[in-house]
Amino acid sequence: MRKVLFGVIITLFLLLIFQYWSNRREKHKTTFESTQLIQEQIKNVGQLIVTEGHFSEVYNYKDQQNYLGDYLSFEKEALVVINAEVTISYNLDEIEYEIDEKNKTLRIVNIPEEIIRINPILNFYDIDQSLFNPFTGEDYNKIQDKVREKLLDKIKASTLKSNAKNRLLSELSKFYILTNSFGWTLELNAKPIFEMNEIFKNNLRD
Numbered sequence: 271m272r273k274v275l276f277g278v279i280i281t282l283f284l285l286l287i288f289q290y291w292s293n294r295r296e297k298h299k300t301t302f303e304s305t306q307l308i309q310e311q312i313k314n315v316g317q318l319i320v321t322e323g324h325f326s327e328v329y330n331y332k333d334q335q336n337y338l339g340d341y342l343s344f345e346k347e348a349l350v351v352i353n354a355e356v357t358i359s360y361n362l363d364e365i366e367y368e369i370d371e372k373n374k375t376l377r378i379v380n381i382p383e384e385i386i387r388i389n390p391i392l393n394f395y396d397i398d399q400s401l402f403n404p405f406t407g408e409d410y411n412k413i414q415d416k417v418r419e420k421l422l423d424k425i426k427a428s429t430l431k432s433n434a435k436n437r438l439l440s441e442l443s444k445f446y447i448l449t450n451s452f453g454w455t456l457e458l459n460a461k462p463i464f465e466m467n468e469i470f471k472n473n474l475r476d
Contacts, residue, residue, distance in 0.1 A: 305369055305371055307452070308369065308376060308448060308449065308452065308454070309369065311444075311448050312365075312367065312445070312448075318359050318360070318361050318362070318363075319359060319360050319362065319434075319437050319438060319441055320357050320358070320359040321357065321358045321359070321430060321433050321434035321437060322355065322356070322357050323355075323356045323357075323358075323425070323428065323430040324353070324354070324355060324356070325352075325353075325354045325356055325421055325424050325425070325428075326351070326352065326353050326354075327351075327352040327354070327417065327420055327421060327424070328349065328350070328351055328352070329349075329350045329351075329352060329413065329416060329417060329420065330347065330348075330349055330350070331347060331348050331349075331350055331409070331412075331413055331416075332345065332346070332347040333345070333346050333347070333403065333409065333412075334346075334403070335402065335403040337402075344400035344401075344402040344403035345398070345400065345403065346397075346398060346399035346400060346403045346404065346405060346409075347396075347397075347398050347399075348394045348395065348396060348397045348398070348399075348405070349394070349395040349396045350392055350393070350394055350395075350413055350417075351392075351393045351395065352390050352391070352392055352393075352417050352421075353390070353391045353393075354388055354389060354390040354391070354417070354421055355388075355389045356386070356387065356388050356389075356421065356425060356430065357385075357386075357387045358384050358385070358386050358387075358425075358430055358431060358434040359384065359385045359387070359434070360381070360382060360384055360385070360434070360437075360438045360441075361382050361385065362382075362441060364382040365378065365380070365381055365382065366378075366379040366380040367379055373455070374452075374453065374454040374455060375454060375455045375456075375457055375462075376445060376448075376449050376454055376455070376456050376457070377457040377460075378442070378445065378456070378457065378458045378459075381438070381442075384431070384434060384435075384438075386422070386425065388417075388418055388421055388422075390414070390417050390418075390421070392410075392413065392414075392417070436470075439469055439470050442458065442469050443466050443469050443470075446463055446466050446469060447466070
């Protein structure tokens with residue numbers, strides 16, 4: 271009878287050990303699969319998101335060359351009409367992240383800066399120049415720099431940057447949906463995100 275009882279105890283003990291290791295292996299397998307799927311989905315989310323806008327500007331360019339002090343001067347000027355296509359983009363392929371399998375956490379470590387591209391088309395009108403002070407490539411470069419400066423001010427005053435940022439946040443919300451579906455936690459700006467609207471409350475960048 272003792273032998274039978276001893277055998278039953280040994281059998282139960284072995285079954286418990288087997289079940290423990292089976293559960294542990296299954297849990298590790300599930301975590302590994304979740305990690306692989308999260309990494310794959312991050313690659314799928316990674317893309318270049320672009321917001322486009324059009325701006326116009328009128329710029330009156332003047333330049334004066336003085337000779338013999340201020341006794342002799344030659345001026346040149348032109349009316350420049352600028353039409354520019356502007357894009358603001360985020361390259362999500364450059365997002366830096368960490369995957370913490372132990373704590374089932376996806377941490378967004380760094381989000382790339384926005385890329386502002388300005389493609390201006392310049393049209394010159396009412397050109398007035400002197401033989402001793404003609405328009406040159408240097409003038410064109412100066413105008414380009416001034417145009418870019420003015421357009422950047424216009425972009426800041428417009429909704430283009432905020433629209434681009436909202437599109438970025440919408441893309442980041444996909445990370446929340448992804449992690450939440452696997453029972454993981456998303457961390458953004460070192461803060462855990464428990465609701466999707468918390469992503470839009472985070473001030474990533476002005």
